[in-house]
Amino acid sequence: MLAELASGGMGRVYLARSRGGxxxxxxxxxxxxxxxxxxxxxxxxxREAALAQRVQGPFTAGIVAADAEARVPWIATEYIPAPSLRDLVVSQGPLPAEALPWIAAGTAEALVGIHAAGLVHRDVKPSNILLPGDGPRVIDFGISQAADLTRTGTALGTIPFAAPEQARGEPTTPASDVFSLGATFFFLVTGRxxxxxxxxxxxxxxxxxxxxADLDLSGLPDGARELVLPCLATAPAARPTPSALLALIEPVLAARPWAHGAADWLPDGWSDAIERHRRRRTEEADAAQRRFDPEGATARTPPAAPARTRRLPRPAPVRQRRRTGPLLGVAAVALLAGGGIVYLLNGRGETPEPVRQDxxxxxxxxxxxxxxxxxLAPPTFYDEKGATCYRISTRDGxxxxxxxxxxxxTEFDTQFSVLVTFHDEDGRRFTALTEKAxxxxxxQNQIAIVLGDRLISAPSVTAAIPGNEIQISGDFTRNEADALVEELGG
Known part of the structure; x- marks a missing residue:
């Protein structure tokens, strides 16, 4: 076991390596x-472990091993150091329609394998599809069920991507997964x-x-309509099967025989973000391995901080998402907070005092x-993660x-996140700012979020964000989310 990736009310997820590496x-x-x-x-x-082990295919995260009878039950799955489709749309903006077939082919093939195993996924959505450079991976079979079982009266899944029959609590079928896949495709090319x-x-x-089935399909690019609209048919029987989707996509892929991966299909921003994520996650795993390697280099442990000194960890960059609605483009709304309180030692070197940053x-x-x-003339701020310098506007509006x-x-769904609520006036000002962006x-459709002299993020905005509530996430552990809440004044 190398590091904790996430934890919640029911369990924890750890990064680990087998003895073989x-x-x-x-x-x-x-x-x-x-x-x-x-x-x-x-x-x-x-049951979750048994269902997941039935799924085979190149576009799902495979089960490596599991033991539900252990003192602490566990499931080990393939580790995929890749961002989700949700994260990519939030940070990079919607996907061009001409790039959709490559992602659609992999996800449709994943559903072929899931349904061939006799399962219905029931929670296909952008955050449950990771995108490494060699093609998408459908993950999270936590609410999957055997397709031959009847289950009614319970609406599972995620509302913005659930099929109408699923939202009504009717039996879910493979066709329900196809609707959710179509809703995911729609989100990829429109951002909602x-x-x-x-x-x-x-x-x-x-x-x-x-x-x-109150649909609003405005804004769907013409190049994506043939692929997306059939999946969003209200009647389950009218939707294509995943195999039929593959047949529709195959001629598009065949016309580009040299195109095999993200760099061949995706915009530069998307493929660069995928590579940065892979490199960062791989380096983190290697660093964690070195900390536990008995042959690794050692160093003197630094002296402990004074007992009365309170140190809060700097929160990881985070990405905005609405609690129940679609992602509308602002990522990393990380420190929309009560002045960004941090704690510094006072002149006597004893009790820490809160220092309010701008x-x-x-x-x-x-x-x-x-x-x-x-x-670039000031004011400018450097984004270390993206290796980009931004000049921000000084106009009042x-x-x-x-x-x-x-x-x-702090909240927990499939991962820890932080839910923040604006006062009404700030909420209106933020909505107006996102509408302008x-x-x-x-x-120029990006909003720089600055705390003191530090750039937290510069997310792209694809649509105005109404309301006073924003849910933010950033691959938090429970401690990291709680620390961010405390830093924000919670």
Missing amino acids: RTVAVKTLLTSDDGIVAPEDRRRFA SPYRGMGDGTAMEQLLRAAE LRLALVEQAEAGACTDR DRMSVKQLKQVR AGRQAP
Whole structure:
């Protein structure tokens, strides 16, 4: 076991390596304080492992090993150091329609394998599809079920991507997965759910729109219509099978026999983001391995911090997502907070005092690759992760400061995240800023998020973001999410 990747109310996920050197993700089930696993929890975990082991194919994350009867039940799956489709759309903007067939082919083939194993996935969505350079991987079979079972009265899945019959609590079938795949394709090329008004109103109101198949397909590029529209047919019987989708896509792939991977199909920004993610995750795994290697180099442990010094970890960059609605383009809304409180030692070197830093959100005016130089007039900020220098606008209507959040707290769905709520006036100002950004061309459709003199992120915006609530995530562990909440004033 090398490092903790995530944890939640039911279990934890660890990065690990086998004795032979294979890197895997190990999902474990939490035990009680006395080390006991509830029988029902163990049965559910065993069922998930058994179902996942039935799936074979190049476009799913394979099960390496599992033991549901162990004192701490666990499942080890292939570790895929790649961003999700959701993350890529949020950080890079919608996918050009001409690049869709490559991703569609891999995901359709994954569904062929899942359905051939007698399963229905029931939660196909952008965050459950990872995209390494050699093709997509469908993951997370946590709510899958055998296709020959009847299950009614329960609407599972994620509302913006669930089939209408699924939202109504009717039996889910392989055709339900096809609808969700079509909704995912729609999101890839437009940046939103195909349902009308997702993200507006309560979760129940949104569920009702999905149950009534209230679709809004405006903005779908012509080049994607032939592939997407049949999948979104209201009647399950009218949707194509995954095999039929593959047959539709095959001539497109055959016309480009030299194109095999992300660099051949995707925009430069997408393929670069995939490679950066792979390199970063691989380096993190190697560094974790060295910490545990008995033959590895050792170093003196640094002295402990003074007992009364409070140190908060710098939060990892995070990506915005709506709690129940579609992703509308702003990623890494990381420190929309009560002034970005940090703690520093006072002049007496004893009790830490909170020091309020200036938090700003501003439209990007210019962006250039490389470190900031005299080429761009100030104010400029450097994005170390993206190796880009940004010049931000100084006009009053192009920027805002956030003095205090209405609420901030840690949440867990499939991963830990931080839910932040603006006060009404700040929410309106932020919506206006995102609306203004969405009407501009790249890179001026980006919003720089700055804390003090540090650039947190410069996400692209594809549509205005209404409402006062934003859910942010960043591959957090529980401790990291809690620390961010505390830093934000929660």
